Amino acid sequence: MAENGAPRIRLGMVGGGTGAFIGYVHRVAARIDGDYELVAGALSSNAATALESGKNIGLAEDRIYTSYEEMAAKESARKDGIQAVSIVTPNHVHFGPAKAFLEAGIHVICDKPLTSTLDDARALAAIKPKKGAKFLLTHNYTGYPLVRQARELVKSGALGKIRVVQVEYPQDWLTNAADPGNKQASWRTDPKRSGAGGAIGDIGTHAYNLARFITGLKTEAVSAELTSFVKGRKLDDDVQIKLRFQGGAKGMLWASQVAVGSENGLQLRVYGEKAGLEWRQDNPNYMWITEFGKPKQLLTRGGAISAPPAASMNVRIPGGHPEGYLEAFATLYSQFAQVIRGEGKDVAGLLPSLADGVEGMEFIMASVASSKADGKWTKLSEV
Amino acid sequence: MAENGAPRIRLGMVGGGTGAFIGYVHRVAARIDGDYELVAGALSSNAATALESGKNIGLAEDRIYTSYEEMAAKESARKDGIQAVSIVTPNHVHFGPAKAFLEAGIHVICDKPLTSTLDDARALAAIKPKKGAKFLLTHNYTGYPLVRQARELVKSGALGKIRVVQVEYPQDWLTNAADPGNKQASWRTDPKRSGAGGAIGDIGTHAYNLARFITGLKTEAVSAELTSFVKGRKLDDDVQIKLRFQGGAKGMLWASQVAVGSENGLQLRVYGEKAGLEWRQDNPNYMWITEFGKPKQLLTRGGAISAPPAASMNVRIPGGHPEGYLEAFATLYSQFAQVIRGEGKDVAGLLPSLADGVEGMEFIMASVASSKADGKWTKLSEV
Amino acid sequence: MAENGAPRIRLGMVGGGTGAFIGYVHRVAARIDGDYELVAGALSSNAATALESGKNIGLAEDRIYTSYEEMAAKESARKDGIQAVSIVTPNHVHFGPAKAFLEAGIHVICDKPLTSTLDDARALAAIKPKKGAKFLLTHNYTGYPLVRQARELVKSGALGKIRVVQVEYPQDWLTNAADPGNKQASWRTDPKRSGAGGAIGDIGTHAYNLARFITGLKTEAVSAELTSFVKGRKLDDDVQIKLRFQGGAKGMLWASQVAVGSENGLQLRVYGEKAGLEWRQDNPNYMWITEFGKPKQLLTRGGAISAPPAASMNVRIPGGHPEGYLEAFATLYSQFAQVIRGEGKDVAGLLPSLADGVEGMEFIMASVASSKADGKWTKLSEV
Amino acid sequence: MAENGAPRIRLGMVGGGTGAFIGYVHRVAARIDGDYELVAGALSSNAATALESGKNIGLAEDRIYTSYEEMAAKESARKDGIQAVSIVTPNHVHFGPAKAFLEAGIHVICDKPLTSTLDDARALAAIKPKKGAKFLLTHNYTGYPLVRQARELVKSGALGKIRVVQVEYPQDWLTNAADPGNKQASWRTDPKRSGAGGAIGDIGTHAYNLARFITGLKTEAVSAELTSFVKGRKLDDDVQIKLRFQGGAKGMLWASQVAVGSENGLQLRVYGEKAGLEWRQDNPNYMWITEFGKPKQLLTRGGAISAPPAASMNVRIPGGHPEGYLEAFATLYSQFAQVIRGEGKDVAGLLPSLADGVEGMEFIMASVASSKADGKWTKLSEV
Structure with a gap:
């Protein structure tokens, strides 16, 4: 049961076999x-x-499928069928299942970036979900x-008009050519499965989204330099990236998977x-x-x-007792459960x-286009 | 289901009504x-x-009880009765339920300190649990x-013979006299419910246990100074505390609930x-x-x-993606589930x-005794 | 006397009147x-x-001048005349005195940027100093x-081939329009005295120089976005700035005087x-x-x-006892004294x-040109 | 010249030969x-x-002495004799020169601890300095x-009545038995030259003095545990140490020279x-x-x-440009120069x-006595 006594939402998962992070x-x-129960x-x-993989996590055999x-x-035909599904496949297998489940009236939780x-x-944005699937x-x-509190601070005017945004996401795990046996690395560096962007799709979109989420600023254009440092690598x-925001704010975005000494910075x-x-x-x-x-x-x-309500509603435990990545992820799940339940x-x-x-996706494509055009300022609407 | 496909252990809870942290x-x-399902x-x-409170968290009405x-x-009479119970009451209500459930053959998860x-x-240590209840x-x-890795490092000899141990746990939430309506504060500052120790029982024991867990050193004696700074407060x-360990290591332990600016340090x-x-x-x-x-x-x-196995087996996600307090707590639950399942x-x-x-408890009582005796070095075995 | 017993070098100063930082x-x-004695x-x-100002710092009256x-x-005519001079005027008054003293055979210590x-x-680079003035x-x-040790580490190959350079220098002291009475601010924001660059000349050149000093990489081209956020301000x-280095390394440089909460970051x-x-x-x-x-x-x-000799020769005191800005500055003076004395x-x-x-100066001008050309990649040699 | 134009104070030094830190x-x-000139x-x-050593730092030969x-x-007989002297010898050679110079009417700057x-x-405290020597x-x-600002904050009442003081000074340079050739280590670990205290005299007194300086609290008594961890070492x-302050505040003081990983913490x-x-x-x-x-x-x-005047008068450069150990040391010299000049x-x-x-010295002796008496609370006035 959820902490508010609501029955658990029946959940399915696409992707996520044994060993998948x-x-x-x-x-x-x-x-x-406590809002969900994984059943298929x-x-x-x-x-x-x-x-x-299904047995490993205790699914009933008749609800272990080999195709979405x-x-x-x-599942949409079962009385006790899943109400929501999590899509955790490589990027090129987001679109198919997302479309299928939305059109089957099943709520969709999908990993980013949206597609390849x-x-x-x-x-995907144009389809009509059945029965109001979210x-x-x-x-x-x-x-x-x-992060929520930062967004509220900006909205409240506490920072005044925004001038400068500096966002970055350095990692180092792709410093060397990836071992072909490393599943995480191999699809992310493969244009067929990852799409036109490498680091930019995997972590650059997170950085971009975070900047957009907190500042609320709309993007005017990007001037990008995408590099593949590792020999033979096909993606950046x-x-x-330099960013121009509507209204005059300026930004820089750096994402790297070869920044030695960086974990998820x-x-x-x-x-x-x-x-x-x-x-x-x-x-x-902590936030300064x-x-x-x-x-x-x-x-x-x-x-x-x-903190304002928008920030404090997902604080679980007192200050000084750290919450982390999993709790932040859980907040999305939990609040989506509220949406599903109409709360x-x-x-x-x-x-x-x-x-x-x-x-x-527009951010990725505009950045790729700008980089190919020697850093020409490129609007997201142009791609 | 647990991530290893094992069925969930049926869990009950004593204490923990709405609003309890x-x-x-x-x-x-x-x-x-995913190892437990709370059912009573x-x-x-x-x-x-x-x-x-039971309804709020979705318990069936016939499994909401008013006495442990x-x-x-x-529950011990039901076929689908609870297999384990969590005791999360104030200190003076640990002994009763712990004894009752162990003697009913139900595994016990109990908050610290052990008793009042x-x-x-x-x-409690002397009773014979039924059916091997853990x-x-x-x-x-x-x-x-x-913390596990630190313990392994010490055991491996990487630090050499231990000389000095400095441990502390400062907080500030009891800087002023507690609001009588603050349940958390009121029982913790009440000798009848908390026992002979205030801060020493609530957080001092955590600090002490951490030092003992990591170093493996046994305690020789303590020389303590316990103070109640807030007017009218009955407990420290x-x-x-100065600590002498067997083998010659020396330590200092500081715990405070009036250290302004400290959350859970x-x-x-x-x-x-x-x-x-x-x-x-x-x-x-992070650890230095x-x-x-x-x-x-x-x-x-x-x-x-x-990390050595004893430390890495409870790492859930990659470095740079923080895990926190709840995950550390969950590790005890999850590994206790393994013990229950014989794994x-x-x-x-x-x-x-x-x-x-x-x-x-010996640490608390020895410290209280030492403090009353003007800091006389007091052995844990003397109390 | 210097710590090595050498007699002090007689020093003069241009600029630096009472109140000048x-x-x-x-x-x-x-x-x-102890290598210098200020005498004029x-x-x-x-x-x-x-x-x-001269009296305030104890200069003899006959060695207080009103023109360089x-x-x-x-001074060049005196037997006990100055051997070196420090030029600490606004940028547009660097060229004149530097030329005059070099041509008078007096060593020159000059604040940056070199000129306006x-x-x-x-x-200035083309003139012939008299008597080998340095x-x-x-x-x-x-x-x-x-910083010296970082340079040695790069030179030694400890980092391998350099890929990415991230350098920044945020401040916040010009967040608002400068008080006209603030001498520091007024000349720095005045194109006549500062030159074509504002923040880029004042602090951007420091960031650029630091990156160049440590990495040893030569610059290929810059793509710059210079902004004046404060209404009425004439300079950035x-x-x-995005940087392309020879050999393929890529860099980002950010300098700001409106980054609220930054001192000299x-x-x-x-x-x-x-x-x-x-x-x-x-x-x-500290360095990671x-x-x-x-x-x-x-x-x-x-x-x-x-540390290698190039880094350790200017360590004055043991680790954990911090040295700061003034000591780093003094190292330039002290080592220039060694050059002057032929040591x-x-x-x-x-x-x-x-x-x-x-x-x-090329970096400043190329950046200004690039920014005017909508971020076009611009070579330092093109300006 | 000093920055205020005052002539330099003629300074001598006792101890401090080549290689002395x-x-x-x-x-x-x-x-x-700029307030002093070392001349003897x-x-x-x-x-x-x-x-x-004298030649190495440029002293005139007739002012290089072999006895204080x-x-x-x-020097007291010379017209241009020294006005002040710095005593930088091991502890047991503080008393002699301090007495000699004070009685010669020469101001004394003496390293700590005061004596052995x-x-x-x-x-020393009882002698009558000639001509008001300071x-x-x-x-x-x-x-x-x-540190000055902290003192002012406490004095201003910003902290309210002080309850708890935690002070520590960990180092690790004496983790192993000192090399007999290490002059710094050898006298500090020799009771004949250092006195009855090792770490407590060398760094414990700094920690104690800092706590006293900032809080202004007077000490009631100490309960100490002094240990020599290194085999054969004669001093702690x-x-x-636990501290009781007058008025009820409590403190802990830890100083160590075997805390591996600590420089001057x-x-x-x-x-x-x-x-x-x-x-x-x-x-x-930085200060929290x-x-x-x-x-x-x-x-x-x-x-x-x-900052209040007492703290800001010795700030030399703007925030974010770090000052360090040498500047703090220089502040004592500079402000003592003001005292000498009557400013x-x-x-x-x-x-x-x-x-x-x-x-x-009372703190050292009381701590040594308490440690010998199994941690008995000992008043500074009792030794």
Whole structure:
């Protein structure tokens, strides 16, 4: 049961077979607040792997599927069929299942980026979900309480008009050529499965989405430099982008998978006319805010400052007791459960949507185009 | 289902009614890894509160109890009765339920400190559990992966013979006299419900246990200064203790609930003949280790260093994606589930036990006695 | 006397009247290691101010001048005349005195950027100093021991081939329109005195020089976005630049004077094929280095790692006892004294030169040109 | 010349021959603000070393002495004789020269601890200096601007009544038995030259003095545990002390020279009824202050908060440009110069005095006595 006594939502999963990282994360996220029960899965397109993976996590055999089409058809026909599905496949297998389940009237929770091509993204945004099926894109970093609080601070005018946005997401795990046996690495560096972007799709979109989520600024254009440093790699592993926002704010975005010594160093800094703020994902329970001419203040999740409702509603435990990545991910699941149950009016605007997914794809394609055009300023609407 | 496909263990809860902090934490911890299903509860001794609290979290009405005795009797008689119970009441209501459930053959997960008196602790340690019922004391900080890794480092001899141990746990939430309406504060500052120790029982035992867990050193004696700074407070809110360990190591332990600016600043530093290490709970995904004469190294949970099995088995996600308090707590639940299911041979030695609980009570009583005797060095065995 | 017993070098100063920040810094830097004695000054072009300022710092009246031309003429004619001069005037008054003193055979220590125009810079580089007079440009951040050590690490190949360089210098002191009475702010925001660049000349050149000094990489081209956020400001107060280095490395440079909450946040991060390093000016006694696949290491100035000679020769005190900005500045003075006395063969390559100054001006002008051309990639040699 | 145009004070030095650390530090400190000129020295009791050392730093041969008695006699007889002397010898050679110079009417700047015995300390405090000669004890950490600001904050009542003081000074350089050739280590671990205390005299007194300086609290009694961890070492290398202050505040003091991974980790935390503050010497340009119930604030030296005069008068450069150990040391020299010149009324109360030196010796002796008496609470006045 959920902590509010509501019955659990019956959940299915596409992808996420044994050994897959992000499928596991989605399952934990679904469990933390007690809102979901995983009861069906098409965990792999390989039948034997699908069966073994399903058994490993305790699914009943008749609800272990080897294709998402079959799963969508059979589950939507069951009285106790799944109400929602998590799609945790590589990018090129987002569009098919998302379409299938939405058209079957089943709510969709989909990993990012939305798809592997912009056409797919736009097509997905254009379909008519059956029975009002809802969609959640798991830009999970937006679930951190202090990220929500940062967004509220900007909205409240505490920073004044925004001038400068610095966002970055350095990693180092692709410093060398990926071992062919590394599943995580191999599809992410393969244009057929990942799409036209490498680091930009995998982590650049997270950085971009975070900047957009917190500042609320709309993007005017990008000037990008995408590089593949590792010999033989077909997609970018380092991304340097200048951003122009509507209204005059300027930004820089750096994402890298070859920045030795970086694990998941997502960081955002926003400077307005009146104040600045800084937040890092690897120590997410703290955020700096500085009003011009005053000392820096260290806000803590669940700490001294009573956060606005949009930020505090997903604080689980007191300040100084750290919450992390899984809790932030779980917040998206939990608040999407509220939306599904019709309780979630206040949170709908906070949850990453299909529109955010389309914009993410536009950001990728505009950046790729700009980089090919020697950094020419390129509008997201031009691609 | 658990991630390994095992069916969920049926769990009950004593205490943890609506609004209680630690009961909520135990429920989340029980859910994270999917090993438990909460199906029964005696959430309050007040019948109306018990009923409402039980409904709030979706318990069936016939499994909402108003006394733990009734719950132990009825659940042990059911075919689908609970297999384990979480005890999350104030200290003086640990002994009764722990005894009742162990004697009913139901596994017990109990919050710390073990009891409110040393006699109770010793009595509890002396009973014979029915059907091999097991006991887990939730010294939750021992569940952090880097705490486990620190323990392995010490055991491996990487630090050499330990010389100095500095441990502290400052908070500030009791800086002023507690609001009588604050349930958390009121029982903790009431000798009848908390026992002879205030801060020393609530957080001092955590600090003590952490030092013991990581270093493996046995305690020789304590010299304590316990102070109540807030007017009218009956129990200590600041604890300053010198520690002598067997073999010659020396330690200092500070715990405070009036250290303004501190949230949950549990910190341990250990210095041996060859190396030193430092770890803080409020940023628990990092640990410093320094070999003498070499630069400091920053170890990360799930990071570059392949941790020994005892530490890595509870790493859920990659380095740089923070895990927190709830995950560490969940690790105790999950590994206790392994013990219950007979899978957990490797982890049994890692889980806090009844013996640890008795020693914690001895630590409290020896410290109280030493403080009353003007700081006289007092052995744990003397109380 | 210098610590090595050498007699003090007789020093003059141009600019640096009472209340001037950077003049004071130069005087302290000249004193720290005991290599200089300030004996003459043209501290202001205003006669009364010059006199009062000179008396305030104890100059003899006959060596207080009101023009640098007079000072160059008279001092070079004295038997006990100055051997070196510090030029600490606004940018547009660097060229004149530098030329005058070099041509008078007096060594020149000059604040950066070299001049206010690129023509001046090139003209200065072309003159023939009399009697082998030497020139030092005070890119003071290169004097930090760990900056020197970083340079040695790169040179030694410890990082492998460099791929990515991230450098930034955020400040916030020009967040609002400058008070007309603020001398520091008024000349820096005035194109007539500062030159074509605002933030880019004042702090962007420091960031650029630091990246160049540590990596040794040559610049291919820049793509710049210069912005004036404050209404009415004539020069840039925020600078966002992409850098292409010869050999394929890519960089980003951000300098801002409107980043609220930033004091002097100069920071450099360099990533190579084998290792990465990070250093910040506001806590300059520490540097991170991470070999790929190993834990991060924290190097300390004067600490466990025996630094190569080029880095350790300017460590004054043991690790953990911080040295700061003034000591780094003093290192340039002290090592320039070695050059003057003919002792400094080993250090000459470390000291910022006229050529560095010309390149700094090219960097400014190329960035200004690129920004005007909508971010077009612009070579330093094109301006 | 000093920055205020005053002529330099003629300075001598006792101890500080070539290779000595602290003598060098005193010389730099004397130079930074331009208030002193070193003109004479008895740098070693070995004639050859004294001569070579004197020449190395440029002293005239007739002012290089081999005994402090000779130096006191001859310099006080010269018209241009020294006005002040720095005593930078091992502890057991403080008393003799301090007495000799004070009685010769020469101001004394003396390293800490004051002497090697409490009798000497009291005898020194009892003598009558000739011609009003002044005395400065170089508890150099009191010269840090933020330490001064912390003191002002406490005095102003911003923290409310002080409850808890946590101070520590860990190092690791004596982790192993000292190399007999290490001069720094050998006298510090020799009771004949160091006195009855090892770590407690060398660094414990610094920690104690810092706590006293900032809080202004008077000490009631100490309960100490002094340990020699290294085999064969005659003096303590680890110090654990509980402190009772008059008025009820409680404290803990830890000093160690075997804490592997610590360089000079002097740290002070003070908690009052209304606020708490934290400061560390190894990053001294920052200080945390937290008002109860509000977010932590990070104060910076020279930063946003306008410090009270007692703290800001020794800020040399803007915030974000770090000052360090040498500047703090220089502040004592510079402000003592003001006292000598009769300008320093406002600073006299800030400078460590003979009385502070006597109290430091009482602290050492009381701690040694308490440790021998199994930690018995011991008053400073009892020794």
